[in-house]
Amino acid sequence: MRIALVLNDLRLSGGVNVVLQYASRMATEGNHGVTLLLRESTVYPWASEFTTNVNIVPLESAAKYEWDIAVATYWETLLLLGQVRAQSYVWFCQQYEDRFFPDRNPNISTMQIAGAIPLPVVTEAHWLQDLLQTENPDRTVEVVLNGIDKEFFRPADIDMRVAGNFDVLVEGSLDGLAKNTAMALGGALASTHATLVTHIGDTPFTTDDSRYRFVKSQLLFEQMGAMYQRHHLLVKTPLVEGMFGPPLEAFHCGTPALVTPVTGSEEYIRHMQNSLVVSWSNPEDISRRIDHLATTPSLWQKLSEGALQSAQAWPTWETQAVKFEQALLRVAATSKLTQHDLANLSRTISFGDLMHWLAMRRLSDKKAGPGLTESTLETAPLPTRRKTLAGLARRIHRRTKKAM
Secondary structure (H helix, E strand, C coil): CCEEEECCCCCCHHHHHHHHHHHHHHHCCCCCCCEECCCCCCCHHHHHHCCCCEEEEEEEHHHHHCCCEEECHHHHHHHHHHHHHHHEEEEECCCCHHHHHHCCCHHHHHHHHCCCCCCCCCEEEEEHHHHHHHHCCCCCECCCCCCCCCCCCCCCCCCCCCCCEEEEEECCCCHHHCCCCCHHHHHCCCCCCCEEEEEECCCCCCCCCCCCEECCCCCHHHHHHHHHCCCCCEEHHHHHCCCCCHHHHHHHHHCEECCCCCCCCCCCCCECEEEEECCEEEHHHHHHHHHHHCCCCHHHHHHHHHHHHHHHHHHHHHHHHHHHHHHHHHHCCCCCCCHHHHHHHHHHHHHCCCCCHHHHHHCEEECCCCCCCCCHHCCCCHHHHHHHHHHHHHHHHHHHHCCC
């Protein structure tokens, strides 16, 4: 089979990692011709090991080729499938991203409309399957849970945790509100018995607490595995996730987690067995739970053993890549839309997005639009108003053509 996966870029992220894990294995073990169609085609060092046996093609060159299956891997890439010539089209849905946008962001409606395109889906969590099938009962949706690289995420040969300490790891960006990282850090730093609070993120947290240590994100897998091995607890309190991978990685290193009951957690999080579950708006509960764990070694040991038991039962990427390939071929057989259909849908959605963007901008900025104040419009002669509004119409038309 000739399979094309459409991505924005190959920057290190959980979602891109999942795509590359499957793409590389389908190419080497499934003997498929696999192509990554990229809007930005730089191959970053971390991704090089996954791209040895796959083809890299810039999206603007897609018209030269044809594939058996074209796969969108992010909601924005759903709108690019009309540029890709293929026999079947599939959406690999790792998240319903409208939950990440701020209120009144036009991307919310655009994503929801794009997500409603009746394409068959492979997804990574059962909550996503339920949501997608509820919204479109005629759509085929199959679930393949993410695997784990057990070479990098495993218990250390010798315990790396400092005896007598209780070191806490917080992973997440402060910029993305859905990550809720500030609450995790605030709760961890308010604890009495945490001896070290390590934050892996994009920007440092503002604090003068000497226990706080900032580590820039974009760590390699082996570096991340070592972080889990050196800490007693992972604290991660997001508002929304897809599969919710970091606690599972920590479990493989014998590190329990303190988490919120976020989407995806139902796949493996078990309160008081391998983790502790807290609410989304109670940092005091975080600090209290940390102190209880730090002063109750028997409970920490129970959770650590439970984490390892959960990890032992979890499949590898090799196992899941076979399941992903099989699911992809099954759902592709139910694909009904043509490239022409998808191109028309993309143009329609892009035009609607532009109109929504202009309307939202006009609501939030009185100076937006044709460049006239309300008082100017009231006093301007009729020909001037006609000329100005005609100019606006031309600008909208040019914007629409670019968007298409």
